[in-house]
Amino acid sequence: MKITCLQENLKYSLNIAQNIIGRNLTLPILNNILLDTEDGRLKISSTNLEIGINTWTSGKIEKKGAITCPAKVLASFVNNLPNKKIEIEVKNNNLTLKCDNYKASLNCLSAEDFPIIPKIDEKPLIEIKNNILREALLGVVGSASLSESRPEITGVLFKFEKGELRLAATDSFRLAEKVIFEISKGSSESRSLIVPQKTIQEIVRVLAEKEGETKICLGVGQILFDMGDTQIISRLIEGQYPDYQQIIPKAFSTQVVLDRGELLSIIRAAAVFSNKTNNIKVFINDGDFEVLSQDPDLGENKSQIKTEVKGKKIEMNFNYRYLLDGLANIGTKQVFIGLNSDASPAVFKPAGDDSYVYLVMPIKSN
Amino acid sequence: MKITCLQENLKYSLNIAQNIIGRNLTLPILNNILLDTEDGRLKISSTNLEIGINTWTSGKIEKKGAITCPAKVLASFVNNLPNKKIEIEVKNNNLTLKCDNYKASLNCLSAEDFPIIPKIDEKPLIEIKNNILREALLGVVGSASLSESRPEITGVLFKFEKGELRLAATDSFRLAEKVIFEISKGSSESRSLIVPQKTIQEIVRVLAEKEGETKICLGVGQILFDMGDTQIISRLIEGQYPDYQQIIPKAFSTQVVLDRGELLSIIRAAAVFSNKTNNIKVFINDGDFEVLSQDPDLGENKSQIKTEVKGKKIEMNFNYRYLLDGLANIGTKQVFIGLNSDASPAVFKPAGDDSYVYLVMPIKSN
Structure with missing residues (x-):
């Protein structure tokens, strides 16, 4: 096997392939990646037996062949090289890599020992x-x-x-x-x-x-x-x-639309006083969206957003981390919140977009 | 105590003061910061009994006083607030903080219980x-x-x-x-x-x-x-x-000046093959600065920089981490390296600047 490729291309492909590789002590070949020549390109494969990755990069194939070598070492070494031409040559289970004033030699294993990555030839669904x-x-x-x-x-x-x-x-x-x-x-x-x-x-x-x-x-x-x-x-x-x-509510007894940035800020402020339980209280009343939290040792806080509220007033408890996670998934400036009772899930949606929904179960109040 | 200040100013000062505060279980007051009014400004103090910090910020003092409150909670809460006016009021060991639509109340301890931060009134040295x-x-x-x-x-x-x-x-x-x-x-x-x-x-x-x-x-x-x-x-x-x-050498039997970026690159490349011992070999010969490393399981590598070498050829082993640390402290484009023997320290300096010197002891070769 003998190939020439650009450092930038090889680096990109190695970084895609090597991420799923951990440190496998029982099956050391899983720490390796497979280098193969296929249809005039270099094919790089990796597997952890659950996920397999194949990625192709362009290069000049002077001599066909296949070999497996330590993934992290090859990727780290290539990452450090200047963006110039890399020459790779394999002889007797030894891979030599030359680039500008850098030279490395890696101990390899035979390509035949590499686990087979399943092929799927079905038509795309x-x-x-x-x-x-x-x-x-x-x-x-x-x-x-x-x-x-x-x-x-x-x-x-x-x-x-x-x-x-x-x-x-x-x-x-x-x-x-x-x-x-x-x-x-x-x-x-x-x-x-x-x-x-x-x-x-x-x-x-x-x-x-x-x-x-x-x-x-x-x-x-x-x-x-x-x-x-x-x-x-x-x-x-x-x-x-x-x-x-069946658990996604279709109708709500309380509805409110809020600015996402303001909502994030008042939840984060409340989070400061909830460091043992992650518990914060949301209280919605006529024209008012309030977030409250308290800690017997530290103190308490209350923040509010003045807003139009449709429906009846309600009080619910949430784990603030779940609320922050949901808001991180919503990209719109305005967020819709729909609620029914302090024991049924709260619905968060991007305002005006029904393709996404995020549900949070409330914490039961005592 | 009653004061008004800008969120931006209070945030800056709290972040300076709170960094040395850890989680002290035996002496809980060390988790607090001291807020004090002094000469028309707000003074914030913290201590871990080894280091003490005093920092002053401007604000409007309506009523003088002093109190200590939980540092991390106050700093995190203030970090989340909008950059607007903050009103702080202390009554009965309770601090109330108001800013826009946010309100918090913190449990405090008396300022009298806060450890004394030593005063130094000597003239500056x-x-x-x-x-x-x-x-x-x-x-x-x-x-x-x-x-x-x-x-x-x-x-x-x-x-x-x-x-x-x-x-x-x-x-x-x-x-x-x-x-x-x-x-x-x-x-x-x-x-x-x-x-x-x-x-x-x-x-x-x-x-x-x-x-x-x-x-x-x-x-x-x-x-x-x-x-x-x-x-x-x-x-x-x-x-x-x-x-x-006495151990800083004044004269060298081998001297070389290298581009700092190139030197960093070849050391990092060698580091890839030295992951058990951190040991890399430097070999300097007529016109050539080489870095080599090897691992019996993985393979080996060699990189070189063509350069003018003054003095005799030499071979030395180093822990590559110490070399990278030293180069991180040198800001010039060119680095001077002076060596004497494989058992005496190597000297790294910014080229043309004698105010800084970084010495590394070599690893003894077997």
Whole structure:
């Protein structure tokens, strides 16, 4: 194997591939990446047995071949090089890399020992613009559960239905749902599946500043996100996603629309006095949205926003962290809040946009 | 006590004062700051019994008084407020704070219980421009020892002599020395004292973007850094600072001047292959400055800079972290390196500037 490529291109591709690689002591080859020549390009692959990444970069292939070498070492070394031509040559399980006045030699393992990353040759189920997909995933991924006690809610629900894609995530304390209507190409097939949170985080990372479209294809127990020069293949989570839609209220006895920045400020101010329980109180009355918190040792505080309130007055308790998380997912200047009782979920939405909803369960007051 | 001040001013002063406050469980009043009215201004004080900070901010004093309240809570709350007028009122050990639509009430303790921060009324020993003092302290503070086994080298040496100030710090693996010649006002008194590293870090933090001059005054076992609207008072470290000057070589058998950026790059590249020992090898020969490293599991690398070398060829081993630390303290484009043998310290200096020197002990080769 002998290839020449630009430092900038190799650095970009290595950084995409190496992120899922940890420190695997039982199966050391998982600390490696696979370098391969394919159709006149360099193909770089990595896997943690749950997620696999393939990414291609342009270069001059002088001699075909394949090898696996330590991912973190190669990526760190290449990151430090000047943006010049890199020559890579492999002989007897040894990779030599030359760039300007830098030279390195890496101990490698045979490409044959590298785990197989599943291939999915099915036709795409759907095609979505990268920026739309990324924004939608960012709005829900943080609400997935981190606890393995209910594996089915540790992932993000993908529900393909009537040419739309519905995404949802919940940890049973809060829930986020986003519907993508802007599908570039799609089948009308109805499917429902659960993608691990870590996979979604990788997709969000790779999609950053990447133009174009992503094709989503399904295999047996696997999903493929094809972003052109990068593919992410992931296992799916088995199980039945909870039927969450029934708990999203459709009508509200109290409604208010607030400036997002002002709301963030008064929640953050209240957070200062809630450092043991994260508990803050929201009190809505005629023309007044108040946030209160208190700590017996420290003191208490109260902040308010004067605003028009539709419906009846209400008092509820929340974990302020869930409120801040939800507001971070809402990009509009105005936020709609809909409430019913101090024991039923509060609804947060971007004002005038019904494609996104964020639900928070209140804390029961004693 | 009743005062009015601007959010921006109060925020700035609280952030200066609260940084030294940790979580003290045995003496809870140390988690508080002291608010006091003095000469028509608000004085904010904090102490951890080793370092004391006094800082003054302008405001309208309607009623004099003094109180202590939880530092972190007050600072976090004020940080979140809009930049508007803040009204503070104290009644019965309770502080009420109002700003726009925000209101808080803090549980306080009596000002009488707050530890006394020592006063130093001596005439200043020296006056130095803030930017010069800050730069000089930054160049040495990172080299002080973190181990308490030899307390006298956990601080920075201040040596006042012949109208100059000589600063030095070492952890016995490396040593940094800076001489400040640009003294605005100073006595010719000779004094030598050791200031704790944490105090120096606080001074560096407070001096950031602060114009003007700092006066240094000495008390009994105490030192005062008077920066105008902020004072830092610290205990001194007792003991005799090692007579380090004898180990700084004055002549070199090998000398080289290198581009700082290129040198940083080749050291960082070598660091990738030294992740168990931090050991890298420097090899200097006719016209060639080489850095090499190897790891039996990963591989090896070699990078070089073509340059003029004065003197004989030499091979030495270093902990690369000490080299990177030293180069971070050198701001010039060119770096001078002077060497004598593989068992004697290497000298790094900004090219053409003899006021700063950074010494690194080599690792003995087997």
